[in-house]
Amino acid sequence: xxxxxxxxxLVIALPLMSLGAIAAExxxxxxxxxxxxxxxxxxxxxxxxxxxxxxxxxxxxxxxxFATRKDEVEDEIIVIxxxxxxxxxxxxxxxxxxxxxxxxxxxxxxxxxYDDYWVNTxxxxxxxxNTNVFGGIGFSQEHEDRSSPENIQSGNNPVIIDSNLxxxxxxxxxxxxxxxxxxxxxxxxxxxxxxxxxxxxxRDMTGLGARLTYALHPQYSVYGQGVWDKRNYDMLMDDNxxxxxxxxxxxxxxxxxxxxxRLKAEAYIGVLNQDYxxxxxxxxxxxxxxGNLKWLxxxxxxxxxxxxxxxxxxxxxxxSGYIYTSLSGGVTHELTPRAHINASISIADADYQxxxxxxxxxxxxxGMRYHLSxxxxxxxxxxxxxxxxxxxxxxxxxxxxxNVNDFDQNQVFFTLGVLLYPVKPIxxxxxxxxxxxxxxxTIWQGLYGGAQLSHDTLNLHTKGSRNAxxxxxQYSNSGVGAGLFAGYGLSWGRWYAGLEGGYDNSRxxxxxxxxxxxxxxxxxxKDDSFLLALRGGYxxxxxxxxxARLGTARTQFSHYATINDSPAFADSDDHTQNxxxxxxxxxxxxxxxxxxxxxxxxxxxxxxxxxxGNPAQSExxxxxxxxxxxxxxxxxxxxxxxxxxxxxxxxxxxxxxHLGHGAMQSDTTGTxxxxxxxxxxxxxxxxxxxxxxxxxxxxxxxTINNFYIGLEAELEDSNAKWDHERSPTGRxxxxxxxxxxxLSLRGGYVLRNGSLLYAHVGRARTRFNTTWVKGGNRLNDVxxxxxxxxxxxxxxxxxxxxxxxxxxxxxxxxxxxxYEFVTSHGNVDNMQFDNSxxxxxxxxxxxx
Numbered sequence: 001x002x003x004x005x006x007x008x009x010l011v012i013a014l015p016l017m018s019l020g021a022i023a024a025e026x027x028x029x030x031x032x033x034x035x036x037x038x039x040x041x042x043x044x045x046x047x048x049x050x051x052x053x054x055x056x057x058x059x060x061x062x063x064x065x066f067a068t069r070k071d072e073v074e075d076e077i078i079v080i081x082x083x084x085x086x087x088x089x090x091x092x093x094x095x096x097x098x099x100x101x102x103x104x105x106x107x108x109x110x111x112x113x114y115d116d117y118w119v120n121t122x123x124x125x126x127x128x129x130n131t132n133v134f135g136g137i138g139f140s141q142e143h144e145d146r147s148s149p150e151n152i153q154s155g156n157n158p159v160i161i162d163s164n165l166x167x168x169x170x171x172x173x174x175x176x177x178x179x180x181x182x183x184x185x186x187x188x189x190x191x192x193x194x195x196x197x198x199x200x201x202x203r204d205m206t207g208l209g210a211r212l213t214y215a216l217h218p219q220y221s222v223y224g225q226g227v228w229d230k231r232n233y234d235m236l237m238d239d240n241x242x243x244x245x246x247x248x249x250x251x252x253x254x255x256x257x258x259x260x261x262r263l264k265a266e267a268y269i270g271v272l273n274q275d276y277x278x279x280x281x282x283x284x285x286x287x288x289x290x291g292n293l294k295w296l297x298x299x300x301x302x303x304x305x306x307x308x309x310x311x312x313x314x315x316x317x318x319x320s321g322y323i324y325t326s327l328s329g330g331v332t333h334e335l336t337p338r339a340h341i342n343a344s345i346s347i348a349d350a351d352y353q354x355x356x357x358x359x360x361x362x363x364x365x366x367g368m369r370y371h372l373s374x375x376x377x378x379x380x381x382x383x384x385x386x387x388x389x390x391x392x393x394x395x396x397x398x399x400x401x402x403n404v405n406d407f408d409q410n411q412v413f414f415t416l417g418v419l420l421y422p423v424k425p426i427x428x429x430x431x432x433x434x435x436x437x438x439x440x441x442t443i444w445q446g447l448y449g450g451a452q453l454s455h456d457t458l459n460l461h462t463k464g465s466r467n468a469x470x471x472x473x474q475y476s477n478s479g480v481g482a483g484l485f486a487g488y489g490l491s492w493g494r495w496y497a498g499l500e501g502g503y504d505n506s507r508x509x510x511x512x513x514x515x516x517x518x519x520x521x522x523x524x525x526k527d528d529s530f531l532l533a534l535r536g537g538y539x540x541x542x543x544x545x546x547x548a549r550l551g552t553a554r555t556q557f558s559h560y561a562t563i564n565d566s567p568a569f570a571d572s573d574d575h576t577q578n579x580x581x582x583x584x585x586x587x588x589x590x591x592x593x594x595x596x597x598x599x600x601x602x603x604x605x606x607x608x609x610x611x612x613g614n615p616a617q618s619e620x621x622x623x624x625x626x627x628x629x630x631x632x633x634x635x636x637x638x639x640x641x642x643x644x645x646x647x648x649x650x651x652x653x654x655x656x657x658h659l660g661h662g663a664m665q666s667d668t669t670g671t672x673x674x675x676x677x678x679x680x681x682x683x684x685x686x687x688x689x690x691x692x693x694x695x696x697x698x699x700x701x702x703t704i705n706n707f708y709i710g711l712e713a714e715l716e717d718s719n720a721k722w723d724h725e726r727s728p729t730g731r732x733x734x735x736x737x738x739x740x741x742x743l744s745l746r747g748g749y750v751l752r753n754g755s756l757l758y759a760h761v762g763r764a765r766t767r768f769n770t771t772w773v774k775g776g777n778r779l780n781d782v783x784x785x786x787x788x789x790x791x792x793x794x795x796x797x798x799x800x801x802x803x804x805x806x807x808x809x810x811x812x813x814x815x816x817x818x819y820e821f822v823t824s825h826g827n828v829d830n831m832q833f834d835n836s837x838x839x840x841x842x843x844x845x846x847x848x
Contacts, residue, residue, distance in 0.1 A: 042419075042421060042422060042423045042424055043421045043422070044421050044422070045089070046086070048088060048089050048090060049086050049087065049088055049089060050086070050087050050088075050089050051084070051085075051086050051421065052084070052085045052086075052087075052419070052421050053082070053083070053084045053085075053420040053421060054082070054083050054084075054085075054417065054418070054419050054420060055080075055081070055082045055083070055417070055418055055420060056080075056081045056415055056416065056417035056418070057078070057079070057080055057081075057415070057416050057417075058077075058078070058079040058080075058081065058413055058414070058415050059076065059077075059078055059413070059414045059415075060076065060077040060078075060079060060104075060411060060412070060413050060414075061074070061075075061076050061410075061411065061412040062074060062075055062076075062077060062409065062410070062411050063408075063409060063410035063411070063717065064407060064408065064409040064410070065106070065109060065112060065146065066146050067145075067146040067147040067387070067407045067409060068407055069402065069403060069404060069405070069406045069407050069738075069769070069785065070736065070738070070769050072407075073109070075106050075107055075108050075109050075112070076106070076107045076108075077104050077105065077106050077107070077112075078104070078105050078107070079102055079103065079104045079105075080102075080103045081100065081101065081102050081103070082100060082101060083098070083099070083100030083101075084097075084098070084099050084100065085097070085098050086098075088123075092126050093123070093124060093125050093126050094123055094124040095121070095122075095123035095124075096121065096122055096123065097120075097121045098118070098119070098120050098121070099117070099118065099119040099120075100117065100118060101115065101116055101117035101118070102114075102116040102117075103115050103116070104116075111156060111157050112146075112157070112158060114143040114158055114160075115141070116140070116141060116142050116143060117140065117141055118138065118139065118140035118141075118142075119138060119139055119140075120136060120137065120138025120139070120140075120165070121136055121137060121138070122134070122135065122136025122137075122138075122167075123135065123136065129173075130172060130173040130174065131170070131171070131172045131173070132170070132171050133168070133169070133170045133171075134167075134168065134169055134170075134171070134182075135166070135167060135168035135169065136165075136166070136167055136168075137164075137165065137166045138164075138165045138166075139162075139163065139164055139165070140162075140163045140165075141160060141161070141162050141163075142160075142161050142163065143158040143159065143160055143161070144158060144159040144160075144161055144190075145158075146158070147385065147387065147407065147409065149314070149316075149322075149350060149359060149405070150201070150313075150314060150315065150316075156193050156194035156196075157193050157194070158193070159190055159191065159193055159198055160190070160191040161188060161189070161190055161191075162188070162189040162191070163186060163187065163188055163189075164185075164186065164187040165184070165185070165186050165187075166184070166185045166186075167182060167183065167184045167185070168182060168183060169181055169182020169183065170182070176214055176215040176216075177212070177213070177214050177215075178212070178213040178214075178215075179210065179211070179212050179213075180210065180211045180213075181209075181210045182208075182209065182210075183206070183207060183208045183209070184205075184206070184207045185204070185205070185206050185207075186204070186205045187203075187204045187205075188201070188202060188203055188204075188205075189202050190202055197239070199234065199235060200233070200235050200237075200238035200239045200244075200315055201233075201238075201313075201315055202233065202234040202235070203231055203232060203233045203234065203244070203313070204231075204232045204234075205229060205230070205231050205232075206229065206230045206232075207227055207228065207229040207230075208227070208228050208229075209225065209226060209227035209228065210225065210226060211223055211224070211225035212224050212225070213256070218258075219257060219258045219259070220255065220256070220257050220258075221255070221256040221257075222253070222254070222255055222256075223253070223254050223255075223256065223268075224251075224252070224253050224254075225250075225251070225252050225253075225254070225268075226249065226250070226251045226252075227249060227250045227251075228247070228248075228249045229247065229248055229249070229250075230246075230247040231244070231245065231246050231247070231313065232245050233245055238315050239315070240315070240317040240318075242278050242280065242281070242317070242318070243276070243277045243278035243281075244276075244277075244278070244313070244315070245276070245277040246274050246275060246276040246277065246281075246320075247274070247275055248272065248273050248274030248275060248284075248311070249272070249273055250270060250271070250272045250273075250288055251270045251271055251288075252268040252269060252270030252271075252288055253268065253269065253270060254266060254267060254268030254269070255267050255268070262295065262296035262297075263293075263294070263295045263296070264293070264294045264295075265291065265292070265293045265294075266291050266292050266293075267289075267290075267291035268288075268289065268290055268291060269287070269288070269289045270287075270288040270289070271285065271286070271287060271288055272284075272285070272286055272287075272288040272309070272310075272311055273285045274311055274320070274321065276320050278320075280318075280354075281320035281353075281354060282320075282354070284311060284320060284321065284323075284353050286309075286311070286323055288309055289307065289309055290306075290307050290308045290309055291306070291307050292304065292305065292306040292307070293305040293306075297331075297653075297848070298848075300333060300334035301331065301332070301333045301334075301848045302331070302332045302333075303329070303330070303331045303332075303653070303848075304329065304330050304331075305327075305328075305329045306326075306327070306328050306329070307326070307327050308325070308326050309323065309324065309325045309326075310323075310324050311323055311324075312324045312350070314352065316352060316355065316357075318354060318355050319352045319353055319354050319355045319357070320353045320354050321352075321353055322350045322351055322352040322353060322359075323350075323351045323353065324348060324349070324350050324351075325348065325349045325351070326346060326347070326348035326349075326361075327346065327347050327348075328344065328345070328346035328347075329344065329345055329346075330342060330343065330344035330345075331343055331344070331653060331655065331848050333804070333846065333848045335368075335802075335804060335805070335846070338370055338371045338372075339368060339369070339370045339371075340368070340369050341366070341367070341368045341369075341846050342366070342367055342368075343364075343365065343366040343367075343655030343656075343696075343698065343846070344363075344364070344365055345362075345363070345364045345365075345696075345698050345713070346361070346362070346363050346364075347360070347361070347362055348360070348361040348362075349361075356390075356391075357389065357390065357391050358389065358390045359387065359388070359389045359390075359405065360387070360388050360389070361385070361386070361387050362385070362386040362387075362388075362715055362741060363383065363384065363385045363386070363715075364383070364384050364696035364697075364698065364715045365381060365382065365383040365384070365696065366381070366382055366655050366656060366657050366696055366846075367379065367380060367381030367382070367413070368380050368381070369415075374419075374423040374424065374425045375418055375419045375420075375423050376416075376417070376418050377415075377416075377417050377418075378414075378415065378416060378417075379413070379414070379415030379416075379417065380412075380413065380414055380415070381412070381413040381415075382410075382411070382412050382413075382657045382694070382696065383409075383410070383411040383412075383413075383696075384408070384409070384410055384411075384694070384695060384696045384715045384716070384717060385408070385409040385411070386407075386408050386409075386715055386717075386739045386741065387405065387406060387407050387408075388403065388406050388767070388787070389403060389405040389406060391403070391404070391405060392785070395783065396778075396779045396780075396781065397779060397780060397781075397782070397823075397824035398824065399772075399782045399784060399821040399822060399823050399824060400781065400782045400783050400784050401784050401785065402783060402784060402785050403767065403785040403787070406738075406767060406785065408717045408738055408739030408767075409717075410694050410717050437541045437542055437646055437648075437754070437800060437802060437803060438541075438542075438644050438646060439541055439644075440541065440542050440543040440640075440644050440753060441640040441641050441644070442539065442543035442589050442639045442640050442753075443491055443639060443640040444489055444491050444496050444537075444539060444545045444587070444635070444639070445489060445490055445491045445637065446488065446489070446635065446636060446637035447486075447487075447488050447635075447636045447637065448486065448487060448488075448489070448595075448633055448634060448635045448636060449484070449485065449486035449487075449633065449634060449636075450484070450485055450486075450595075450597065450631050450632055450633030450634060451482070451483070451484055451485075451631060451632060452482070452483050452484070452485060452597065452599070452629040452630060452631030452632070453480070453481070453482055453629070453630050453631070454480065454481040454482065454483060454504055454506060454627050454628065454629050454630075455478060455479075455480055455481075455627070455628045455811070455813065455838060456478060456479055456480070456481050456504075456506040456508045456526065456625060456626075456627045457476060457477070457478040457508065457625060457626040457627070457662075457663040457665070457687075457689050457838045458476065458477060458478070458479070458506075458508035458509070458510055458524070458526050458623065458624075458625050458689075459474065459475065459476040459623070459624045459625060459626075459663060459687060459688070459689030459690075460474070460475040460476070460510050460524055460621060460622065460623050460624075461473075461474055461475075461621075461622040461624070462474075462475065462522075462619055462620065462621055462622070463619065463620045463622075464610075464617065464618055464619025464620055465617045465618065465619070466520070466617070466726065466730075467518060467617075469726060469727055469728055469729060469730060470726070470727050470728075471619075471724075471725070471726050471727075471730075472723070472724070472725045473512075473686070473723075473724045473725075474686060474687060474688055474722040474723060474724070475510045475512060475522075475524075475684065475685050475686055475687060476510065476663055476664070476665045476666075476685060476686065476687020476688065476689050476722070477508060477509055477510045477511070477665055477685040477687065478508055478663070478665060478813075478836070478838055479506055479507045479508035479509060479526075480506070480507070481504055481505050481506030481507065481508075482504070482505060483502060483503050483504035483505060483529075483629070484502065484503050485500060485501070485502040485503075485531075485631065485633070486500070486501055486502075487499055487500030487501065487535070489535065491539070494538055494539040494540075495536075495537075495538060495539075496535070496536065496537045496538065496539060496545055496547065497534070497535070497536050498534070498535045498536075499532075499533075499534060499535070500531075500532075500533050500534075500535055500549070500551075501530070501531065501532050501533075502530070502531040502532075502533075503528070503529070503530055503531070504528070504529040504531070504627070505527070505528055505529075506526050506527075506529065506627075507525065507526070508525070508526045508625070509523070509524065509525050509526075509685075510522070510523070510524045510685045511523050511524075511683070511684070511685055512683070512684040512685065513681075513682075513683050513684070514564075514672065514680055514681070514682045514683075514684075515564070515680045515681045515682075516564065516672070516674060516678075516680040517564050517565040518563060518564070518565060519563070519564055519680070520561065520562065520563055520564070520612065521560075521561070521562050521564060522559070522560070522561050523559065523560040523561075524557060524558070524559045524560075524621070524623070525557065525558040525559070526555060526556075526557055526623075526625065527555070527556040527557065527558055527574075528555070528556050529553055529554070529555035529556070530553065530554045530555075531551060531552070531553045531581060532551050532552055533549045533550060533551020533552070533581055533583075534549065534550050534551060535547045535548070535549045536548055540799055540800070540801060540807070541800075541801070542644075542646055542753040542754050542755065542799070542800050543588075543589045543639070543753045544586050544587065544588045544589065544753070544755055544797075544799045545586060545587040545588075546584075546585075546586050546799070546807065547584065547585060547586070547587070548583070548584045549581065549582070549583040549584065549585070549599075549601065550581070550582060551580075551581040552578060552579065552580060552581060553578070553579045553580075553581050553603050553605075554576060554577075554578055554579075555576070555577055555579065555603075555605065555623075556574055556575070556576050556577075557574070557575045557576075557577060557605075557608075557623060558573075558574050558575075559571070559572070559573060559574075559575065559610065559621065560572045561610045561612050561619070562612055563612050563613045563617075566612070566613050566614060568614075569612055569613050569614045569616070570612060571610045571611050571612050575608045577605040577606045577608065577623065578605065578606050579603040579604055579605035579606065579623075579624075579625075580603065580604050581601050581602070581603045582601065582602050582603075583599060583600055583601025583602065584599075584600060584601075584842070585597060585598050585599030585600060585629070585809070586598055586599075586797060586799060586807075586809055587633065588751070588753075588755050588757070588797055588799065589639050589751075589753060590751060591639075591642065592638050592639055592640075592641060592642060593634050593635050593636075593638055593639065594632065594633070594634060594635075595632075595633045595634075595635060595639070596630075596631070596632060596633075596757060596797070597629060597630070597631035597632070597633055598628075598629070598630060598631075598795075598796070598797055598809045598811070599628070599629040599631065600626070600627070600628050600629075600661075600809075600811065600840040601626075601627050601629075602624070602625070602626055602661065602689075602690070603624065603625050603627070604624050605622070605623045605624060605625075607620050607621060607622040607623075608620075608621055609621070624689055624690070625689065626661070626662060626663050626689050626838060626840070628811045628838070628840055630795060630811075642752075644752075644753070645752050645753075646752070646753055646754035646800065646803075647803075648750075648754035648800055648803055649703075649803075649847070650701060650702075650703045650708055650750055650756055650798075650847065651701065651702045651703050652700065652701070652702075652847055652848060653698075653699075653700050653847070653848045654698070654699055654700070654701070654845050654846060654847040654848065655696070655697065655698045655699075655845065655846060655848070656696070656697055656806075656808065656843050656844055656845025656846060657694070657695065657696050657697075657843060657844060658693075658694070658695055658696075658697065658808065658810070658841040658842060658843030658844075659692070659693070659694055659841065659842055659843075660692065660693035660694070660695070660716075660718075660839050660840060660841035660842070661690070661691065661692055661693070661839075661840055662689075662691055662693065662720070662837060662838050662839035662840055663687060663688065663689035663690075663691065663720075663837070663838045663839075664687050664688050664689075664691055664718075664720040664721075664722065664735070664737050664835065664836070664837050665685060665686070665687035665835065665836045665837070665838075666685075666686045666687055666722065666735050666833050666834070666835050666836075667685060667833075667834040667835075667836070668682070668683070668684045668685075668686050668831065668832070668833055668834075669681075669682060669683045669684075669831075669832050669834075670682050670820070670829060670830050670831035670832055671829070671830045672731075672829050673825070673827030673828060673829065674827075675827075676827055678827065679830075682831075686722050686724065686735070687722050688720050688721055688722040691718055691719055691720030691721075691737070692718070692719050693716055693717065693718040693719075693720075693839065693841065694716070694717055695714055695715055695716030695717065695740075695841070696714065696715050696716075697712055697713065697714040697715075697843070697845070698712070698713055698714075699711055699712030699713065699746070701746065703750055706749055706750045707747075707748075707749055707750075708746070708747065708748040708749065708750055708756055708758060709745075709746065709747050710745075710746045710747075711743070711744075711745060711746070712743070712744050712746055712760070712762075713741075713742070713743050714740075714741070714742045714743075714744075715739070715740070715741055716739065716740040716741075716742070717738070717739050717740075718737045718738070718739075718740065720736070720737040720837070721734060721735070721736040721737070722734060722735055730774075731772065731773065731774045731829075732771075732773040732774075733770070733771055733772045733773065734770070734771045735768055735769070735770050735833060735835065736768065736769040736770075737766060737768055737835070737837070738766065738767040738768065738769060738785075739766070739767055740764050740765065740766040741764070741765050742762055742763060742764035742765065742792060743762050743763060744760045744761060744762025744763075744792060745760065745761055745762060746758050746759070746760040747759060747760075753800075754800040755797060755798065755799050755800065756797065756798040756806075757795075757796075757797050758795065758796055758797070758798070759793075759794070759795050759796075760792075760793070760794050760795075760796070760812070761791070761792070761793045761794075762791075762792050763789055763790070763791060763792065764789070764790050764791075764792045764814050764816075765787060765788070765789045765790075766787070766788065766790065766814075766816065767785055767786070767787045768785070768786050768787075768788065768816075768819075768833070768835060769783070769784070769785055770782065770783075770784050770786065770821075770833060771783050771784075772821075772823060772829070772831065774823065774825060774829065775825060777825075779824075780823060780824050780825050782821060782823060784821060786819040786833075788816045788817040788818075788819055788835070789816070789817055790814045790815050790816030790817060790835075790836070790837075791814065791815055792812050792813070792814040793812065793813055793814075794810060794811050794812030794813065795810075795811060796808060796809055796810035796811065797809050797810075798845065804846055804847050804848075805844065805845075805846055806844070806845050806846075806847065807842075807843075807844060808841070808842070808843035808844070808845055809840075809841075809842060810840070810841045810842075810843065811838075811839070811840050811841075812837075812838075812839050812841075813836065813837070813838050813839075814836060814837045814839070815836045816834070816835045816836060816837075818832055818833060818834040818835075819832070819833055820832035820833070
């Protein structure tokens with residue numbers, strides 16, 4: 001999202017406002033993790049200037065390139081980013097030149113291609129140690145991201161923005177007092193996209209400001225600052241007939257503090273005001289506040305926190321602008337001398353003035369950069385972006401309400417970069433990492449056995465004839481169970497292979513009923529299940545065995561199916577079906593013989609046919625299941641003695657990313673009218689059990705005598721969706737799970753080998769999209785968004801790879817609040833959906 005922030009305060013507050021830095025703010029690729037990478041004056045010497053050319057190539061996966069609420073379009077983008085910096089090497093004065101570009105090419109949607117570039121220069125002239133003048137000019141061409149609130153989504157191509165910038169000022173110090181005075185100018189030109197024009201967005205912005213700072217103490221300073229700005233649009237009125245010209249001011253008092261040589265902070269408060277030429281826009285006045293914190297939390301860890309507020313421009317009809325308030329935090333950590341990892345999270349609020357609209361933006365990311373050499377580096381990053389608004393639009397009928405501006409977006413970046421100039425290795429480049437763990441004597445070999453509890457999600461895909469039509473549906477429901485397992489394994493170094501058998505008894509049940517006489521009732525139970533599987537895995541340094549399984553299951557299913565008015569022709573039978581099993585998990589040693597197991601598997605069973613009615617109508621049943629096991633096992637030959645105690649600190653801040661697989665269930669109830677008759681009661685267990693998720697999490701925890709407690713926040717996106725289709729007549733409906741945000745409390749215990757076993761409970765907030773199509777009048781169709789909250793409970797384990805990096809296995813169940821609607825047909829349907837979710841996630845986290 002590009003936000004043209006007229007924060008002229010920055011010009012006054014900072015020693016130098018680099019136009020190159022301004023352009024870099026809107027680059028799609030973050031470069032935060034360079035903070036801890038030590039750079040010197042490496043480069044080519046050209047007279048008294050140092051020349052530093054660089055180049056990088058990015059491969060980007062974007063799950064929602066048009067930032068739409070549903071029907072997301074994904075694509076891959078290749079971005080080539082060359083840049084050149086030329087800086088003076090003078091002992092006095094300063095002069096810099098910067099130029100570069102981001103040239104993006106989409107693999108499937110070439111209409112989204114963009115060519116961004118920038119060129120600027122800035123400098124400083126020192127009259128003496130107390131007085132200098134500074135200034136700079138620059139030009140950039142950027143594209144407006146589709147996620148921008150000001151973006152016209154129906155445009156054929158991304159909006160191109162040309163920007164001309166200039167700034168100048170003077171600084172003077174005398175004693176404990178410092179005065180800084182300066183001004184800025186920016187001209188923005190928005191290009192048209194196809195038949196859509198953006199001329200009414202073109203504008204010039206001018207600002208003047210001053211800051212007076214007084215040092216109360218070597219560690220503390222206070223300041224007062226004021227800024228005046230004027231915003232002039234090229235057109236007298238925008239396309240909606242509003243005059244956008246305005247002038248305003250910001251006035252603040254602030255405090256600068258160096259609390260230690262590792263902690264610096266700034267905070268300010270004041271007022272902002274903007275007066276508009278259009279008499280329909282009253283003046284906007286608001287409290288202005290902000291601040292930042294920079295903390296070197298450890299020799300290899302740097303944390304930042306920033307709070308900011310600004311008044312932004314808009315061309316939204318009837319709104320004069322929006323107050324944008326953002327809070328962001330980040331952490332950068334040197335994992336090894338060559339590897340740096342960073343994570344950040346931000347929350348922002350856009351409060352539109354003079355209209356009833358409020359937008360919220362959430363983003364989280366985690367990334368890593370690894371230096372192959374002093375010049376070459378690799379990078380990887382995952383981002384999750386979420387946008388929500390309180391505006392809900394009614395489309396055609398009261399039941400079809402949509403959050404038209406909401407969207408979720410996943411982005412994955414892979415980077416190859418090179419510094420195209422001589423770089424000297426930093427002094428500690430080849431120093432060994434301090435994150436290594438002591439090797440354990442644990443050996444996973446021989447006979448073992450155990451018992452386990454299970455949470456089983458049964459899914460049933462059905463397809464067959466219904467009266468004179470055809471019916472396709474997805475059903476799902478979950479239940480608890482218990483079982484036994486036993487096996488034999490062999491180890492070769494840290495590699496493992498074995499054979500395992502198991503037994504499970506589960507009472508997962510699926511039920512479907514509509515009280516109409518010629519409708520069907522379906523009841524399916526999962527009963528006893530026997531498993532035989534190969535396991536292959538790898539033992540981590542501290543002892544836990546991480547494995548994958550491939551095998552077969554033989555399971556008994558009991559079913560009853562009938563047409564309601566023909567029970568004499570019901571189909572009631574038991575079927576023993578074979579299925580392919582795919583899974584992964586971990587066995588975690590507790591002592592010389594005992595281990596804890598976390599195991600997740602997916603099974604796809606053979607189908608069977610059900611025949612009901614006279615004449616018989618056939619329907620194909622295809623069962624599938626997701627099962628999570630929490631077990632306790634015994635290794636008969638022992639695990640090689642007492643585990644070596646690992647000196648791992650679980651206290652502190654952590655961040656990570658995860659991939660997940662699971663199932664969504666919808667307990668769907670209500671009443672129907674068909675052809676003027678009714679009402680008929682309806683009750684069914686719909687769902688999807690092959691859904692994928694991706695997410696980012698950030699948390700803080702503490703340990704006391706091996707007991708752990710912590711708080712964690714998360715953002716997550718999912719492709720879970722189930723459909724019901726009835727043709728040529730009947731109802732077609734679906735539920736799709738969209739983005740989730742959550743907060744949970746975690747408690748657990750740290751084993752001797754450093755593994756953390758935990759349970760968690762919290763709240764998750766998720767947007768569901770529900771469709772309901774009945775009859776031939778499309779104005780009665782329902783396409784609605786409901787954002788509901790649910791209680792999430794779960795268990796998991798964090799297994800140390802190094803002292804800072806952990807592998808996480810997590811399983812959770814979320815029960816959401818229900819929602820309902822009444823259709824606008826003459827003979828209405830009244831429906832209620834009570835959604836839930838079973839989810840297994842495999843993640844990687846870093847403790848800072």
